[in-house]
Amino acid sequence: xxxxxxxxxxxxxxxxxxxxxxxxxxxxxxxxxxxxxxxxxxxxxxxxxxxxxxxxxxxxxxxxxxxxxxxxxxxxxxxxxxxxxxxxxxxxxxxxxxxxxxxxxxxxxxxxxxxxxxxxxxxxxxxxxxxxxxxxxxxxxxxxxxxxxxxxxxxxxxxxxxxxxxxxxxxxxxxxxxxxxxxxxxxxxxxxxxxxxxxxxxxxxxxxxxxxxxxxxxxxxxxxxxxxxxxxxxxxxxxxxxxxxxxxxxxxxxxxxxxxxxxxxxxxxxxxxxxxxxxxxxxxxxxxxxxxxxxxxxxxxxxxxxxxxxxxxxxxxxxxxxxxxxxxxxxxxxxxxxxxxxxxxxxxxxxxxxxxxxxxxxxxxxx
Amino acid sequence: xxxxxxxxxxxxxxxxxxxxxxxxxxxxxxxxxxxxxxxxxxxxxxxxxxxxxxxxxxxxxxxxxxxxxxxxxxxxxxx
Numbered sequence: 504x505x506x507x508x509x510x511x512x513x514x515x516x517x518x519x520x521x522x523x524x525x526x527x528x529x530x531x532x533x534x535x536x537x538x539x540x541x542x543x544x545x546x547x548x549x550x551x552x553x554x555x556x557x558x559x560x561x562x563x564x565x566x567x568x569x570x571x572x573x574x575x576x577x578x579x580x581x582x583x584x585x586x587x588x589x590x591x592x593x594x595x596x597x598x599x600x601x602x603x604x605x606x607x608x609x610x611x612x613x614x615x616x617x618x619x620x621x622x623x624x625x626x627x628x629x630x631x632x633x634x635x636x637x638x639x640x641x642x643x644x645x646x647x648x649x650x651x652x653x654x655x656x657x658x659x660x661x662x663x664x665x666x667x668x669x670x671x672x673x674x675x676x677x678x679x680x681x682x683x684x685x686x687x688x689x690x691x692x693x694x695x696x697x698x699x700x701x702x703x704x705x706x707x708x709x710x711x712x713x714x715x716x717x718x719x720x721x722x723x724x725x726x727x728x729x730x731x732x733x734x735x736x737x738x739x740x741x742x743x744x745x746x747x748x749x750x751x752x753x754x755x756x757x758x759x760x761x762x763x764x765x766x767x768x769x770x771x772x773x774x775x776x777x778x779x780x781x782x783x784x785x786x787x788x789x790x791x792x793x794x795x796x797x798x799x800x801x802x803x804x805x806x807x808x809x810x811x812x813x814x815x816x817x818x819x820x821x822x823x824x825x826x827x828x829x830x831x832x833x834x835x836x837x838x839x840x841x842x843x844x845x846x847x848x849x850x851x852x853x854x855x856x857x858x859x860x861x862x863x864x865x866x867x868x869x870x
Numbered sequence: 871x872x873x874x875x876x877x878x879x880x881x882x883x884x885x886x887x888x889x890x891x892x893x894x895x896x897x898x899x900x901x902x903x904x905x906x907x908x909x910x911x912x913x914x915x916x917x918x919x920x921x922x923x924x925x926x927x928x929x930x931x932x933x934x935x936x937x938x939x940x941x942x943x944x945x946x947x948x949x
Contacts, residue, residue, distance in 0.1 A: 520914060691928045696919045697929060701908050742907075772909045799908040 505578040506856065509541065509563075509806050511571045512785035514664060514809045515657035516543045520568040521575065525549075530558045532578065537781070539575065544657035545749050546775070555581045568676040575613050599626040611636040644811040654747035664810050669724070674853045675802055675840040678861040679825055684835045686867040702820055703794050704765045706837075706860075708870045710792055710815050711735045711756035713859035719848045720841075720856055722791045729812060729847040738788025738808065741775045749775050750808060751784035761870055796820055802838040812844035813853075815860070873945045876922065880940055883917040896945040924948060 509519055519541040532552050537552045556578035567694045578685040590846075599620065600608075604627050608614070613635045622628040643792045664672075683705055691699040714735050722731040735757045738750040753767045776781055790811055795803050796819035803816025816839070823836040839860055843853040863870065871879075883893050895903060901911060915926050924947045926934070932944050934940045 686930070696915045696926055696928075697913070699912065701912060703908060744890065744905075769909065769913070773913070 504559075504583070505554050505580055506574045507538065507552060507576040507578060507789055509571050509573050509575055510782055511570055512541075512543050512548055512782055513545070513657075513661070515545070515661035516596050518568055518570045519543050519548075521565050522547060523565055524561055524576075526558050526576075527562075528558050528560060532556060532558060533706060541782075543785070544653040545747070545781055546778050548780050548785055550762050552578075554578070557581075557717060560565070565754065566836035594702075604629045604632050604808070608632045608635075646863070649744050654743075656803060658747060661808060662806050665806050665814045669807050669812075670845040671807060672767070672845050672850050673804055673840065673842055673844050674850060674855065674857055675838050676854075676857040676861055677823065677836050677838050678864055679827075680820055680835045680837050680864065683864050683867045684820070693805060700761055701768075702837075703817075704761055704768055705864065705867055705870055706794065706817050706839075707737055707739070707756055707768065707792055708759070708764055708861045709863040710790070711737055712863050712870070713792065713856055715757055717856040718860060719852060720814060720843065722847075723789070723808055723810040724812050724844055724847055733790035734787075734789065735791045738811070739771060740791055740793035740805075741772055743776060745788070748794075750788060751775055754786040773821065787826045790814065796837065802825045803840050805840065805842045807842050807844055812841050812847040813856075816840040816842075871922070873941055873949050876944045876948065877941045878930065878935075880923050880937065880944070883914055883921065886917065887914055894937045896941075897936050900934075900936050900940070918944065922948065 509560045512519070519650045521539060522542050523540040524538070525540065526532060526536075532538060534553055536552055537549045538552045538558075541548055541550050558576060561575070562577065563569055563573065569575070608618075608627075611632060615631050618627045618631050618635050619625075620627040621631045621634075678689065680702070683702065685703060687700060687705065694696050718731050721735055722729060724730075736752040736754045737756045738752050740748055740750045742748045751771055753764065753771060756764060759767065771780075771784070786807070788811065791805070791808050793803055793805050793814065794817040796817055798819075800818050801821075803817045805814040805816040807814050811847050812837045818838040818840075820835055820837045822833040825830055825834040825836060826832075827834075839857055841853050841857050843850070881894070884894065884904060887906065887910050891904060894900065900906070906908075906914065908913075919925060922944060924944055930943070933943055
């Protein structure tokens, strides 16, 4: 028997509200399937399941708010499906349904098979459908001001915990970007607007590749010890137009080509702003990258998102004085910064991580 | 398609990205007014490309600082 529990979708989530089940008893599900939509303080999230099985019982009702870890549903594992499945319920007696009522039910989103018929011989009529549609509880709409308040509370909780528990240290390094800019300009010149890369994609990839040699920045502080993560899943800080921010993950960033990464980044930003993220994207970030360069800041002093142990920030890409081979000139440059958890790493390692990011950005063709 | 129709398309796509947008000063820097980051800007150009079938080379981005410049640029290309 598999117990499907409400997963934690971030350090700022203690509970969630089930908005909708995407499955029903008897449905077969496989690893990665979306089974429910849960509202968190930051977003409505499509929750995935990570085991194969057959849904037996949905315990949580839509509209219920439950703590993280609550058993929401029970499933039979693949092998036990037949043995554990309850005897099939007797087929419901079907009422005749008039074609007009069936059409109207489709339009109003009413399950016509579940309606008692009020017409002759128990037939379901248009009036029955309309009555049922009125009785269906409307999805609760949270006023925008409440959503913004919930978002701020969630950010406040996570960031207060971070500053309370994590001894941050900060480092920064100015990275010359002439080679990266030249490479990117030539790369984009040959491509239609739908296939162009942003400099942010190169920065993400450089951070992920550097983390391969510095795994002590990629993981979580749990209990009294650092727990390295298996994959490099970079959380991308995305500001929302209505206020607040969210930092969902792009999985396995180091293994993706720049084109794939750019597509993933564009898709993630679009879905984050549309409120359509997956639970694995919310729960899996192993480090976060934040880029505030578009807002004109030179440098970012970021705050670690617990239980992660590091966050990398990028400021604006701008011409800066730079000395090379005894000559001073203006080159496009960016300041990369690192906030590290001193329980998990030291400044010496952090400085080497930033140096590795800088070195990778000097060879953009290899990213 | 004339300049007025192009302006309507441009504004519609801007509002899709920034639904809270009410009006835009045509000769003031657009990205500051609408708070468009790099991803928003790219998505905006992709949408214009899809709607108007006009390709905008990256080298021309610097010509697209204001709403008026964008409308002028696209109008010239649409001829």
